[in-house]
Amino acid sequence: MLSTSNLAMWIILLPFLGFLHNAFAGLIWKKNAKKVVSYVAPGVVLLAFGVALMVVMTELPNAHDHRLIGALIPGTSAATPWINLGGMRINFELLVDPLSLLMAMIVTGVGGLIHVYATGYMAEDPEQPRFFTYFNLFITMMLILVLGGNFLLMFVGWEGVGTCSYLLISFSYKQSENAKAGNKAFIVNRVGDLGFALGMMLIWSVFGTLSYFTNDGKGVLQLAGAGHAEGAHTALHAISVMGTPVSVAVLTTICVLLFVGAMGKSAQIPLWVWLPDAMAGPTPVSALIHAATMVTSGIVMVTRCSWLFSQAPQAMQLVGYIGLATAFVGATIGLVQNDIKRVLAFSTVSQLGYMFLACGVGNYTAGMFHVTTHAIFKALLFLGSGAVIHSMLGEQDMRKMGGLRKKIFKTWLVMWVGTYAIAGVPGLSGFFSKDEILHSALSSPGNGMFLYGVGLAIAFMTAFYMNRLMHKTFGVTAQFVDGELPHQHHSNFDDHDAHGHDDHAHGHDDAQGVGVVEGHGHSQVHESPASMMIPLYVLAALSVVFGAWAKMTGAFEKFLEPVAPHMVHGEAPITESMGYIISACVAIAGLTLAHVLYRQAKVMERGQLYPAETKTRWEKNPLHPYTFLLNKWWWDVIYNGIFLKIGGIFAILLWKVVDAGIINGTIEGLGWIVGGFSRLFRKLQTGYVRNYALAMLLGVLVLVLGVLGSWTIAAK
Amino acid sequence: MATVIAFWVLAILSVVASIAMVVTKNPVRSALALVGTFICVAAFYILLSAQFIAAVQVIVYAGAIMVLFLFVIMLLNLGSPGALRERGSLQPIIATGLGICFLIALLLSGSLLSLPLPAGVRPAEYEPLGTVRAIGINLYDPNQPWLFPFEATSILLLVAVIGAIIMAKRKV
Amino acid sequence: MITTSHYLVLSAILFTIGVIGVLVKRNPIVIFMCVELMLNAANLSFIALGRHFGQVNGQMYVIFALAVAAAEVSVGLGIIVAIFRSKETINVDEVNLMKS
């Protein structure tokens, strides 16, 4: 019989089998590998989505039956002994509850669409099977992360997705910048992972288990939830393990450490610097990993531990403020970026900040709601931008695009939907999720007004830079000569001398003037293949209807309620409909401003709002806002300055004093002594095997005599 | 009585043959002497009513292993006749002395000398244990620990075959 | 009357001869043969002891020892042939790369 746990196991197993298949596809299918992989890889993920859907169907009634603390569905976790070391017993267990199911559906659903898209996007890459191997492995790891029934399993997935992210960012590893970006992501994530690991160890030492839920009610979240129910939020010290209360300080430490992990994975200040660089990977990677799924795992984790966080208000405040700051910083930087994918990357950073803000103010459902809608429309945007880049033969710089609306009308249409969704145009999904966050921020006691204000500013900026992106890409006059685009495909094996950052590769622009040359008979800019467009349509449709559906029916909230209850304690000074109006106004204002400015830019030279000389002048002043934002608040430079310099000095200290002086001195001294003895004993080493054998016999003889002697003594 | 005579004859034969193996300078004769020892040992096995092992001893040791030795000796001798000549040194004397000491120590230990035959086992009971059937039944009996080693041995042999081929192949 | 001790002593003698052979000979093939003799001596004592205790275990051990010996010889002789090919000699005293 198929039980839920078995079914849930298959959600993970299917992509894993796909991963195994793709890894050995070349061996199995020889020349047909690419073709087979392009069917198998999306197939398994979509199949997993189907399984997840089935689990939801079978479990949805149950979930509501058990709307108790933790709302677990008892007996639905498949537990097999995994680690059994002394007193340490950790099971391989799955937790099937609304949260994990929601994430599983996002990962497999959106992931499946992106897989389909990638079959078109990666079709020409000779290393396509390797790409899909990583991709399926990523899906597997992500599913382990969300479905795992204890912190250690989550950590396995956590590290696994990190590895896949690294592998995929540096997929075209022959370009050193990609490899460096991969390294950066990996190393920055290590910092976060250390925090997570420490938090996990602390949990182990405090709670004595890592499982969220156990049959005897001693699971981490069970205890936390019990505390929550008992004393509500007022009575702290409510969590007790074996009758001993856990102090708030310890809980706060745990939560902060876990949040450090989330910072790394979800690109929050101060560990956010890797995400923009991660755009070096192929666009489907950016869409799947660095927008829709992996980066949201921090939010998932915080939501998962909401019972813990609810007992540690300081930690929650930290989460909220960090989220807000990140959202603000990301949005400001997004205003001035020129690389289409980087704009989206900063937008992602900013939106992630939003989600943490929601968690910080206690409205986890809103956070997860935004996770879901963001997964849909950000995937849409990234995939759309991928289609644009694909159409532009690999060009990513918006300054060299423009005028694409007529050429790739369908792409423009879906991008437009995505833009309005993220900007929060009323009716589209981003509007509802964002508004809910803003509303709960406003309800937050004490600092509600401040959070709300900054949030609105961010929303405004979001609308602005998204419309800017649309205009620069599709709207203004074309900044390239159709038919003479240099081919810049992202394959490992192409020549990368002209990788889009070199203006002189476009020397013809100056000679022939700016403008579209239509007379070439065939246009290089073309609509993407159906395998890329269909996922876009699906995502666009979802972007339109999902938010409204979820909000109107309340299904989403009801679904998630058991695991992430509403913990906002204050009262908002304005009604919800009032909030709707305000957010709508802000979004439309942002869009309009960009529209006005860049319609103007349309007539200007090279589609820039300001002439190039002005910008050059600005760039000379490092504190000028433009330069400041363009260089990401000098964040990388500061990091380099602090960590690299100090680290370097420390390393030199270690090298010169500790290594060369103390260690080498000791070793060499020992070496001298040993050498002296060696010179003495070297004569024994004849190199003749039989001499050694003789020595062995002598040894055996001594042993035999020793045993004999001991027997004799024993006999007496 | 017949077994006593057989034992002593075979014992003397086997010891003489093995000493001859060590003493002779010609490797082919060494090998032949060793074959003689092996056949004597096989005969001992029959005396000890381990008929199957005796047959296998002859087939594997005398029939396969020593033929392989002979092959290699001949093969290498073809290349350079002088390669296998022996030279004298101090080592043999020390080695022999130590070896004899070792033997004496073993004998002195007394553990070898204190086992009368039979020790509570009548030969008639033991007799059937040496047949192919008995060995086979015991070897594949899941209640006994031999099944896994048996399978492992097959893997070992496969590995050895591959290893030998790789090692001896002229062009790798 | 032939007792188990007879066989054990014989086995010890054969073993010792094998040991001495290993130490004395310079031809690796002959050394190998001496090792085989030692193995056989051990096998003999296994069988004799198995007989002594009326157990089939002694014979089982010998079966495995035989198989392992066969494997060992095939690989060992392969090594010797390989050494001969590369060094044009198999005298163990000339194959002394281990000497410092």
Added chain:
Amino acid sequence: MIFPEFVGGVHLPSLIPYIALAGMVGFILTILPGLIWIERVVIALMQDRSGPNRVGPRGLLQSTADVVKLFFKEDMIPQSADIKIYYLAPFLTVMCAFSAGAVLPLQTLTFRLANGDLQTFPLTVGDVNIGVLYILAISSLQVYGIVLAGWSSNNKYSLLGGLRASAQLISYELSMGLAILCVVMFAGTCQLDKIVDAQSGLPFGIPDGHTFIHEIFKGSIFSWFWLGTGIVPVIIYTIAMIAETNRSPFDLPEAESELIAGFHTEYSSMKFAMFFTAEYVSMLIVSGLNAALFWGGSLPPLNVLPFTLIPGFLWFIIKVMGGIFFFTWLRATYPRLRYDALMNLGWKRMLPLGLVWLFLLAVVSLGRGPAKSADNIPEKPVTASQQVQTNPNAVAHR
């Protein structure tokens, strides 16, 4: 025919080995010249020549004359030969050839015991329970005679011939062993007379209906193992046995055109005669084994009157002679194989085929259920609890 157990106070069954030994050796030694004569006559017949016709009536004494010639020929020893081994080699060969015959079951004799019971005893030299293994062991020792002869002659043709012969022997021993294993698996015993016994039932496991027809086919040609094991093993065995005896078309070790006379190039006079003897004895032995394993040994082809009149050992000899005729026939018909073709046939065709067939038969015999126990030991394995509980350490410390 039923013999009494005691005749004049002599225990007849205990005399069987000596009778068998005398009979076997006597028969082999007397038939040998005849064999050579038969071979020459048959080949002459097949190749439309007259064959031996000078010495004696129809050249019958030709072989005798040859033997006399060999006896008195000068014995030449190469100067640089390793004399001891040079002498040892032919003896080894002949000894191995003869001693393999020790376990061939010539006939089954029935005795009426003193208490009135009937008991059967096989007419063999050594009725050992490892009969088949014994023959395999002895035939694996045959290599030595050949290799040593080749090596000690200190002649490159000899050495090459010796190496070839031994490589051939080793290669084909495997296929031979596999074919024999098929039979052993079906018979459930290694004892040759019991293997013959196992062929005395009805063919294809038909249950006994105790009618006249059933009686005729009991132990008939259809129930022998050549058919019972599915023809493939008997083919493999036959090819392997020809290769094992270094006979044409597998007579590469003594390929005249390449190696003069192979490993016995340097042998003359009686030593050569010994190799010669060994070859023919081997032929007899492998044919005998063939007869016992696949062709029902001493069983008549049909269990009806004219056949059953002939005693079992005569049937056995007839079958052996059939094998010899087959050898001769092949020699008259086929050219010699190339060496690589020989090795290919052995390793790449017959060995895999034998393995696959053994596997198939194993599956079949699994389906048939456990083979009928032929050895008189309990089915139950000896478990540790039944074994004598003696602590070896205790003894060692005594």
